[in-house]
Amino acid sequence: MQSSMAGSEDDNHHLIRSDDRQHPANLIPELCRKFWSLGWVTGTGGGTSIRDDDLVYLAPSGVQKELMKSEDIYVLELSKQVDPKKRVYLRSPPSLKPSQCTPLFIAAFTKRGAGCCIHTHSQWAVLVTLLLENQPANKTLFEINNIEQIKGFGKGYQKQGALGYHDTLRIPVIENTPFEEDLTESLEAAMDMYPDTYAVLVRRHGVYVWGETVHKAKTQAESLDYLFQLAVEMRKLGLPWLSDIA
Numbered sequence: 263m264q265s266s267m268a269g270s271e272d273d274n275h276h277l278i279r280s281d282d283r284q285h286p287a288n289l290i291p292e293l294c295r296k297f298w299s300l301g302w303v304t305g306t307g308g309g310t311s312i313r314d315d316d317l318v319y320l321a322p323s324g325v326q327k328e329l330m331k332s333e334d335i336y337v338l339e340l341s342k343q344v345d346p347k348k349r350v351y352l353r354s355p356p357s358l359k360p361s362q363c364t365p366l367f368i369a370a371f372t373k374r375g376a377g378c379c380i381h382t383h384s385q386w387a388v389l390v391t392l393l394l395e396n397q398p399a400n401k402t403l404f405e406i407n408n409i410e411q412i413k414g415f416g417k418g419y420q421k422q423g424a425l426g427y428h429d430t431l432r433i434p435v436i437e438n439t440p441f442e443e444d445l446t447e448s449l450e451a452a453m454d455m456y457p458d459t460y461a462v463l464v465r466r467h468g469v470y471v472w473g474e475t476v477h478k479a480k481t482q483a484e485s486l487d488y489l490f491q492l493a494v495e496m497r498k499l500g501l502p503w504l505s506d507i508a
């Protein structure tokens with residue numbers, strides 16, 4: 263059975279103890295409970311990380327994400343991470359390991375200044391990557407336009423405002439790897455190739471979505487899941503994802 267380990271003062275327990283619902287250590291378990299009910303983080307897959315200034319909060323690996331408690335949350339200082347192979351944690355709950363998604367979350371924080379990164383194993387995301395399998399590897403792109411929900415996305419990195427109804431939303435797809443951490447290089451390459459994207463799909467696996475704030479990351483993750491589901495249904499009906507309505 264998954265258990266929460268009560269921390270002591272010397273393991274920086276104060277970093278995750280707060281009565282504020284908006285505190286990252288309270289918000290991550292609450293968000294994961296919501297995401298579990300959407301089928302995004304079932305069977306321990308997926309997760310969420312939040313950055314508050316230089317502090318990064320993240321979940322343990324291999325735990326049932328919807329049953330997590332604030333006591334289970336890891337904390338690290340972003341600016342102190344010199345060697346990705348020797349990650350230094352301000353707070354490490356005993357008997358647990360940090361999420362395997364950690365280097366991918368960190369890529370969103372360092373390369374895109376994100377405040378929150380959400381990883382889902384949504385079946386809609388996986389289905390979209392399967393529908394795109396005929397495109398060349400590493401040049402795969404999900405594209406959709408002329409759908410109202412596209413307005414749920416920001417224009418891009420360091421840009422003001424949201425995408426418009428007629429804009430085309432583009433989400434790159436990277437190939438899956440046997441170990442989550444080995445996705446980091448291709449996720450970073452996709453960020454470089456598509457600097458304005460707020461998400462990267464992982465073939466036969468799921469999606470990473472981020473935003474400047476928790477609110478924006480959640481809005482974009484929900485908008486994307488809506489669009490992925492819609493895209494799968496459109497394909498079944500023989501409807502194109504891109505149209506030239508002016």
Ligand SMILES: CSC[C@@H](O)[C@@H](O)C(=O)COP(=O)(O)O
Pocket residue numbers: 305306307308309321322323324325360361362363381442
């Ligand atoms: C169902 S196992 C899924 C994991 O391998 C991974 O893809 C994942 O998303 C969660 O990794 P975790 O280390 O448990 O946070």
Ligand SMILES: [Zn+2]
Pocket residue numbers: 307308381382383442467468
């Ligand atoms: Zn995953």
